[in-house]
Amino acid sequence: MEGNHFKETYEFLADDPDFSVKPVMFSLIIGAFFAILNETLLNIALTTLMGVFDINPSTVQWMVTGFMLIMGILIPVSAFMLQTFTTRQMFLGTMTVFTLGTIICALAPTFTVLLAGRLIQAVGTGLLIPIIFNTFLLIFPPARRGAVMGMIGLVIMFAPAIGPTLSGIIVEHLGWRYLFITVIPFALFSILFAYKYLRNVGEVTKPKADIFSIILSTAGFGGIVLGFSFAGEGEAGFLEPKVYSFILVGVAALIIFTRRQLKLEDPLLDLRVFKYPMYSIALVMFIIVMMSMFSSEIILPMFMQGPLALTAATAGLILLPGALLNGLMSPIMGKLFDKFGPRKLIIPAAAVLTATMFSLSQVSENTSIYVIIISYMLLMLSVSAIMMPAQTNGLNQLPKRLYPHGTAIMNTLQPVSGAIGVSVFISIMTARQEAELQQMGNPASEEALTQATVAGVELVYFVAFAVALAGLVLSLFIKRARPADVSEDSAS
Structure with a gap:
């Protein structure tokens, strides 16, 4: 059953004795754990991927840069999507997309296919975190949110912390494809568990999409992420034309985006x-x-x-x-x-x-x-x-x-x-470093x-x-x- 499950007598669902909080929390947290774990799971394998696909560091770096780029573009749109789709639709949709990307990565015959799967993973990861924060804000009253947000913090911090260590063990003993293969069953379990137990919270208001705001947001956040990511590649750093060009375009787009949001009745980001x-x-x-x-x-x-x-x-x-x-x-x-x-x-x-x-x-x-x-x-x-x-x-x-x-x-x-x-x-x-070296004999x-x-x-x-x-x-x-x-x- 889709729709809003708030009862008129309860402002927050956690206060409703008929509402079971634990299955909802478990559904969201297990999905978040493996999606966020995936962010750092690949970092230690970049050198291995360079050898496997015969690519250079600047090319393999797109496995990280591209991931951040997609997240930077998608997360601003999450506010609109959270008001357009139900909790179940959003969570099941994002986890399905993440799982699809993971399967593509596991089977990738070329680096291009691997990168495409990685970017699809980023779509799911980028939308998942706002879903979790928003859902818990709606379920729990302010007096109980600290402990709940602490649990989210455990997931957000613990998953990346064990990522490099876990990645090293998997790559050394099983091979890089198992970085993705081992995640697939847990992602599928999260989808099936959420399908059975996850309930909808909040209200679907279906605000009107402002296409121009989406374009400005994409250009703004995407340009800044790309510009700063490129800064570490060239010898000139921030003086590289493509670096300051992307940053300037991003800043200009965000200025126009901000002015537009303040005028719209239903802004993309309020x-x-x-x-x-x-x-x-x-x-x-x-x-x-x-x-x-x-x-x-x-x-x-x-x-x-x-x-x-x-x-x-x-x-x-x-x-x-x-x-x-x-x-x-x-x-x-x-x-x-x-x-x-x-x-x-x-x-x-x-x-x-x-x-x-x-x-x-x-x-x-x-x-x-x-x-x-x-x-x-x-x-x-x-x-x-x-x-x-x-x-x-x-x-x-x-x-x-x-x-x-x-x-x-x-x-x-x-x-x-x-x-x-x-x-x-x-x-x-x-x-x-360069300034110090120039002064040395x-x-x-x-x-x-x-x-x-x-x-x-x-x-x-x-x-x-x-x-x-x-x-x-x-x-x-x-x-x-x-x-x-x-x-x-x-x-x-």
């Missing part, structure tokens, strides 16, 4: 969410946390495999405790958020994040691996205490009609922040390369420290959000 201060603060904190995470997930492995002369496997194991801690702490932080509110979590965590970034800006070739392990664990612990509590608090302030738009905007920023974070920090490190020597890399890493983390410090100042303005629906009802 930017009135920024009228709610806790949501706006949460969004900035989310970006800061994402930038801090990317500065470490990209730069630290380079530092460990360069100046510290560690193997890739060892570097991955050093980062694993922090990544696992982040995932395991997310549900706990969610429950603490429900009990104590956002300030007692976010402000101390922002201070720890700032101190950790400063500590990492003092690294050298003599830095102990234990310092790296502890620093990364502190970083990821602070991230778990900031990201989901800030997101939950920000979304709590929105009225129900803006839930799809609030979740769509937040989730759009994940691939966009990822592309920007990677290229900006790599560019900063590379520029500092023997720039080709191993000692010179080590010193230049250390200098580049130090500058990256000093910039990350400045960004984190801004986040600490911003966290002082956070307070527990009161649902706007309640405020509006009280005012009336």
Whole structure:
């Protein structure tokens, strides 16, 4: 049976004794886990794919860049789709698309077919996360959302954390195709389980599609993701014509897109969410946390495999405790958020994040691996205490009609922040390395390369420290959000 299952006597379905929450949560979470796991499952196999298909690094990189591009294009449209289709239609449709893409990848005879399957996977993954956020916002009242969002955080963080380790084992013992083959049965189970147990929540309003807004959104977010992704490929970085051309087109399209959304009666993305201060603060904190995470997930492995002369496997194991801690702490932080509110979590965590970034800006070739392990664990612990509590608090302030738009905007920023974070920090490190090497008498020597890399890493983390410090100042303005629906009802 399709349609809205809200009862008039219950504002949230979790309060309805006749509504079984667990099957719905299980349906959504198991699908999300394997879709998100898929994001990092392939990263460690890129070198293997280069050998199998006889392609170069810039070509194989499209397995990552293309994935982020599709997500950046599709997630903004998710708000419109969530109001056009029922929960069951959206979830079953996206998981079916994801499974189809996975099967194509498993059977791919050429790299072109493999890339096509990967992009189809991205369609399913990009739409799945907004579905989950929006559904849980509608099911659970604000007082219980912290713990629920913490469970989502466990999935979002734990799946990528074990991805590289799991990928290495599968590729070494079974072959790269099993990266996809092993996911297929779980994806099919998620579809069958959801078909039987998943119920519809929310209201299907079927807003009118504004084609021009969709075109502008695609050009805007797609152009920025492409531009920043290309920045790491050429020697000129951001001075490459195709880099700044895509970025300029993207920025221009987003400016026109923003002006149009403010005039439309039914906007593709309702930017009135920024009228709610806790949501706006949460969004900035989310970006800061994402930038801090990317500065470490990209730069630290380079530092460990360069100046510290560690193997890739060892570097991955050093980062694993922090990544696992982040995932395991997310549900706990969610429950603490429900009990104590956002300030007692976010402000101390922002201070720890700032101190950790400063500590990492003092690294050298003599830095102990234990310092790296502890620093990364502190970083990821602070991230778990900031990201989901800030997101939950920000979304709590929105009225129900803006839930799809609030979740769509937040989730759009994940691939966009990822592309920007990677290229900006790599560019900063590379520029500092080159400047240091030019001042050395023997720039080709191993000692010179080590010193230049250390200098580049130090500058990256000093910039990350400045960004984190801004986040600490911003966290002082956070307070527990009161649902706007309640405020509006009280005012009336």
